[in-house]
Amino acid sequence: MSHGNMNLTLKIWRQNSGKEKGQLVTYPVKDISPDMSFLEMFDVLNEQLVSKNESPIVFDHDCREGICGMCSMVINGRAHGPKTGITTCQLHMRSFKDGDTITVEPWRAQAFPVIKDLTVDRTSFERIQAKGGFVSVNTGTAQDANCLPIPKDDADSSFNAAACIGCGACVATCKNASAMLFVAAKVSQFALLPQGKIEATARVKNMVAQMDLEGFGSCTNTGACEIECPKGISLENIARMNREYLVANCKD
Amino acid sequence: MSNTSPNFITSSIGKKFLMGFTGLFLISFLVIHVLINACIYFNDGGATFNMAASFMAHNIIIRIVEVGLFLGIILHVVQALIITLQNNKARPQKYAVQNLAVSSKWYSRSMGLLGTLLLMFLVVHLANFWVPTKIAVFKGEEHNTFESLKTVFSNPIVLAVYLLGLISLFYHLLHGFQSAFQTFGLNHKKYTPCIKSFGFWYSVIIVLLFASMPITLFMGLIK
Amino acid sequence: MSKLDSKIPEGNVEQKWTKYKSSVALVNPSNKRNLEIIVVGSGLAGASAAASLAELGYKVKVFCYQDSARRAHSIAAQGGINAAKNYQNDGDSIYRLFYDTVKGGDYRAREGNVYRLAEVSNSIIDQCVAQGVPLAREYGGMLSNRSFGGTQVQRTFYAAGQTGQQLLLGAYSALNRQIGLGTVDMFARHEMLEVVKIDDKARGIIARDLVTGKLERHFGHAVLLCTGGYGNVFYLSTNAMGCNATSVWKAHKKGAFFGNPCFTQIHPTCIPVSGDHQSKLTLMSESLRNDGRIWVPKKKDDIRKGNEIPEEERDYYLERRYPAFGNLVPRDVASRAAKERCDEGHGVGASRMAVFLDFKAAIDRFGKSQAKKLSIENPTAAQLKEFGKQVVEEKYGNLFTMYEQITGENPYEVPMRIYPAVHYTMGGLWVDYNLMTTVQGLYCLGEANFSDHGANRLGASALMQGLADGYFVIPYTIGAYLSKEIAVKPIPTTHEAFVAAENEAQAQIDKFFAIKGNKSVDHFHKRLGKIMWEKCGMARNEKGLKEAIVEIRELRAEFWKDLRVTGKPNEMNPELEKASRVADFLELGELMCMDALNRSESCGGHFRIESQTEEGEALRKDDEFAYVAAWEYKGDFTYEMHKEELKFETIKIAQRSYK
Known part of the structure; x- marks a missing residue:
């Protein structure tokens, strides 16, 4: 299906480790098929680098079908590239034109330090999750699943919040590097379900406290995260978390 | 799970809450302000206007509220400074290329800048009107605010500064109004569009009303 | 076949698991605190096992190669998860789910295991709902079901097209809770490279920190491998890029038998x-x-x-x-x-x-x-x-x-x-009813083991098996082993076995860098994939398989002569990671072909061209091949096959027909 292959100029962030300084390095790539995915174009470039005995560009990726949340590139100034509703791995080269210059940078945030090249450390998200992103229920203690009817709308809203893949595009996009959308998605998923309500107070307080501790910026409601989120997580979740947080703090 | 109890007001959400709260307080003040200003449209040589202005200058309740108002402004500004500094720290290494235009409005990203412009404007504005009034009250004289209005707005440079200040105010309100509601957790499919359009029309109307006064005064339409 | 004891409890298929649960040895809570368990892999099986074991009081360490446990490829499963709830009142039952699974597996799975799977399927749904997994619901607030994979009942629970994601996030949340409580130590961006065996028991692993490149030694009283399938032998598959067979393959070379390696689902x-x-x-x-x-x-x-x-x-x-x-x-x-x-x-x-x-x-x-x-x-x-x-x-x-x-x-x-x-590999490490491999203390859960799907997996059964193993099987069965290990004090990782295993891992890394050849890892991986797809893919024949074995051996030799790995060992180096995975695929691929060659019948995902009916349909040979082929590594790329005969006491074997 190749109609007109492309030659492109890539400017890619190279940084050997978190301790060293990084810079944008220019790489020309030739004969790129529009049917390639963006990451497959990186594969091609890396093969070239290996053949020249240079070290290939390190980037996070795994499932390559938009669900694992591993891939994380800011492409021409936009998290996951020029299209909305997809991750970097779902971006295809037909979104670019022959002769284009493409700048690729890692997620940039204090709480996401660069490990190498385009790979960043997102364990700050993990620590937030460990503070309350769960329902405290041990295996084997559950009652029959249908003993707890849940209105379909609530279940659907909860699902929509739970669709977050934890990629961090919200942080990367936000001018303040705020993690509110990510944290709000988890808080909302549980806040909307009866199972989650039991621990709602502690959850929102603990998770927000950890979020602040990790050095994310604060939300100024620009709404950019919602637009760039590959899973379309809604700003409503942030409002819900604000509400939950306020109520939780009124309680004691 | 056990419950850690961080301080609400120093948390990121608490700070935002305070921003929204003080913001809405200042927004409500603007309504009073514009209503009093609108008294010039009685076009009675400033009689009604001066009466209202004098009431505002002397009433004890208003005096107390005024203190609150200044406190509100100070809180709003100081919080904004702290949040901005923290937010800057959250991204020490900036992007070489960043395209935010597609995902957010310029004014929602420029609240700090717009706020700074507003603050500068506020200083000018206070110097023009509030300070002379206070001096008069202090001296026990009756201040003709209406006359000073006419004097101040006869200067085209001052008029331009005011109009610029009002443009900053417009964009600041455009984001700020609906943003405050989002911060309070009021985001609902049914009501948010109403809040947003109310915020839009509020910003438009209040700024147009404010702008109409120096313009009409400058043009000599109000005697 | 004395070497293979499947340890399936006696009695009626309906009674086996119940009886087992009430008679299996238990570990006292104060002893659990002193027992350490290593879990490799953090997908449905790994995360659920780690969380459940930590809840019981064991000290758990979890390893995954991704940057977070949530990235495991279970997340990509779209369809759903089966359970015999019979919420639709359409006549479903544990027996029917059991029957459909055995039949769907083309009668190459163990009755005992599959029945247990069907039995615990209901508890999985209960557990997930309690965790706050937002499964699809009807307007009345009850859970919704759909039909899936050609079964005649609606027993599949789902969350839009993202069931795997939601179930994994459920298990991940349970895992996070334990991490927060300090009962689980999480090692993300770590890849297991060796199993450590002491006195013929698995006692730990060697893992490489993928960020620093350092090799680490970790002790455990038991080791659980939950590392998923090996579909990436084919280079192109629906698996994630990083899915690999290294943990199971290294375990295989340390004595764990490999069951039915040729069973691949396309x-x-x-x-x-x-x-x-x-x-x-x-x-x-x-x-x-x-x-x-x-x-x-x-x-x-x-x-x-x-x-x-x-x-x-x-x-x-x-x-x-x-x-x-x-x-x-x-x-x-x-x-x-x-x-x-x-x-x-x-x-x-x-x-x-x-x-x-x-x-x-x-x-x-x-x-x-x-x-x-x-x-x-x-x-x-x-x-x-x-x-x-x-x-x-x-x-x-x-x-x-x-x-x-x-x-x-x-x-x-x-x-x-x-x-x-x-898409999926039904084969994997051979395990007994306890999910233990032929190495004492070494367990294998989820897609990585061979046990429940026979020669072909039904739709919406993979999620069920992963979670069944992790939530409801291993917490019981591990007691059978650990109850005898309570006297064993943690072995210091300075023990010679740890040193030797680390040296082995280090030697392989050094070897990669020493080759200094001309071709990239992907080059070899693609060629291996082509051989496997052409000759050990959807339809196989004797000639092709024999050729494939020779070609893979040649390719392997070339790999070790002409491979180029750039960069350094002591840094983040994806080329090195890939090299180590492909080196294992190059060996596993050969064994898959050998297994396929041996199994000269068509069954499930394995179609032997020589074994078909006149109309060109798959022809199973139950007289000759109603067994699990468990391969033992004998060193130097020689393997010995052991047979575990499959007995069908409850279900009558029949030939499939879809005419």
């Missing part, structure tokens, strides 16, 4: 390869076959576009050959038929390696019924089409969007192109 509805650059394949839910019609041009080498080929020149080959099931024949049958048509020269698309999946008929049909529903008389053709599209969009919108994203073609207007792709 999924019929994937998006075809678009060129040499292709790095992975994307699956589209099988549900598309409910309404789409599959066809190829009757003429060979017809290069016309799908829409330009008139109706009478189309061959709806599945409907023609299998009138009863038509487009809904099982995965293996549909996959093979597609390959057969393409091999005969009827393939479509630029690569000619694809068949059409056409929704035109469905759009027409839906359009008419929708018009009727809206009581529109004499609707125009454009109206009908619009209505039809709306219905299709409602049912399959997200899949159609995904297809368009990847191919750049609009599937509402032109027929989709699909082709089969490697």
Whole structure:
């Protein structure tokens, strides 16, 4: 299906480790098929680098079908590239034109330090999750699943919040590097379900406290995260978390 | 799970809450302000206007509220400074290329800048009107605010500064109004569009009303 | 077969697990605190096992190669999870789920294991709902079900097209809770490279910190491998890029037998390869076959576009050959038929390696019924089409969007192109009823083991098995072993066995860097994939398999002579990671071919060309092959096969037919 292959100029962030300084390095790539995915174009470039005995560009990726949340590139100034509703791995080269210059940078945030090249450390998200992103229920203690009817709308809203893949595009996009959308998605998923309500107070307080501790910026409601989120997580979740947080703090 | 109890007001959400709260307080003040200003449209040589202005200058309740108002402004500004500094720290290494235009409005990203412009404007504005009034009250004289209005707005440079200040105010309100509601957790499919359009029309109307006064005064339409 | 003891409890199949649970040895809580368990892999099986074991009080360490446990490839499962809840009142039962699974596995699975799987399936749903997993619901607030994978009951629970994601996030949340409580130590961006054995028992692992490149030694009283399948032997598969066989393969070389390595599931509805650059394949839910019609041009080498080929020149080959099931024949049958048509020269698309999946008929049909529903008389053709599209969009919108994203073609207007792709491996480390491998203290859970799916896995069963193993099986069965280990004090990692294992891992790394050849890891991986796909893929024959074995050996030799690994060992180095994985695939691939060669019958996902009926259907040979082939590594790439005979005491064996 190749109609007109492309030659492109890539400017890619190279940084050997978190301790060293990084810079944008220019790489020309030739004969790129529009049917390639963006990451497959990186594969091609890396093969070239290996053949020249240079070290290939390190980037996070795994499932390559938009669900694992591993891939994380800011492409021409936009998290996951020029299209909305997809991750970097779902971006295809037909979104670019022959002769284009493409700048690729890692997620940039204090709480996401660069490990190498385009790979960043997102364990700050993990620590937030460990503070309350769960329902405290041990295996084997559950009652029959249908003993707890849940209105379909609530279940659907909860699902929509739970669709977050934890990629961090919200942080990367936000001018303040705020993690509110990510944290709000988890808080909302549980806040909307009866199972989650039991621990709602502690959850929102603990998770927000950890979020602040990790050095994310604060939300100024620009709404950019919602637009760039590959899973379309809604700003409503942030409002819900604000509400939950306020109520939780009124309680004691 | 056990419950850690961080301080609400120093948390990121608490700070935002305070921003929204003080913001809405200042927004409500603007309504009073514009209503009093609108008294010039009685076009009675400033009689009604001066009466209202004098009431505002002397009433004890208003005096107390005024203190609150200044406190509100100070809180709003100081919080904004702290949040901005923290937010800057959250991204020490900036992007070489960043395209935010597609995902957010310029004014929602420029609240700090717009706020700074507003603050500068506020200083000018206070110097023009509030300070002379206070001096008069202090001296026990009756201040003709209406006359000073006419004097101040006869200067085209001052008029331009005011109009610029009002443009900053417009964009600041455009984001700020609906943003405050989002911060309070009021985001609902049914009501948010109403809040947003109310915020839009509020910003438009209040700024147009404010702008109409120096313009009409400058043009000599109000005697 | 003295070497293989499946340890299936005596008694009726219905009673085995219940009796086992009430008689298995327990570990006292104060002893659990002193017992350490290593879990490798953090997908459904790994995360659920780690969380459940930590809840019980064991000290757990979890390892995954991704940056977070949540990234494991279980997350990509779309369809759903089976459970015998019978919420639909349509006659489902534990027995039926058990029966369907054994039959679906083409009678190559253990009755005892499968029955247990069906039994605990209900508890999985309860557990997940309690965790706050937002499964789909009806308006009345009850859980919703759909039918899946050709079964006659609606027993599949789902969360839109993201069931795997939601279930994994549920297990991940349980894991996070334990991490927060300090009972689980999480080691993300770590890859296991060796099993450490002391006195013939698994006592730990050697793992490489993928960020610093440092090798680490970790002790555990028991080691659980939950590292998923090995579909990436084929290079192109629906697996994630990092999915690998290293942990199971290294365990295999340390004495764990490998069960039925040749059993691979090929999924019929994937998006075809678009060129040499292709790095992975994307699956589209099988549900598309409910309404789409599959066809190829009757003429060979017809290069016309799908829409330009008139109706009478189309061959709806599945409907023609299998009138009863038509487009809904099982995965293996549909996959093979597609390959057969393409091999005969009827393939479509630029690569000619694809068949059409056409929704035109469905759009027409839906359009008419929708018009009727809206009581529109004499609707125009454009109206009908619009209505039809709306219905299709409602049912399959997200899949159609995904297809368009990847191919750049609009599937509402032109027929989709699909082709089969490697999706799941039923084979894996041989385990007994306790999920223990042939190495004492070394367990294997989830897709990584061989146990429950026989020769072919039913849709929506993989999620069920992963969670069953982790939540409800291992917490009981591990007691049988650990109750005897309570006296064992943690062994310091300065023990010679740890040193030796680390040296082995280090030696392999050094060897990679010493080659200084000319070809990249991907180069070898792609070539291996091609051999495997051509000769050990959907249809296999003796000649091809023998050739493949020789070719893989040659490729392996070339790999060790001409490989180039750039960078350094003591840094983040994906080339090195890939090299170590592909080195293992190059060995495993050979064993898969050997197993396929040995099994000269057709069954489930394994079709031997020599073993088919006159009509060209799979012919199983129950007299000769009703066994599990468990391969023992004898050193120097020699293997010995042990047979575990499969006894069917509850279910009567029958030949499958989909005519």
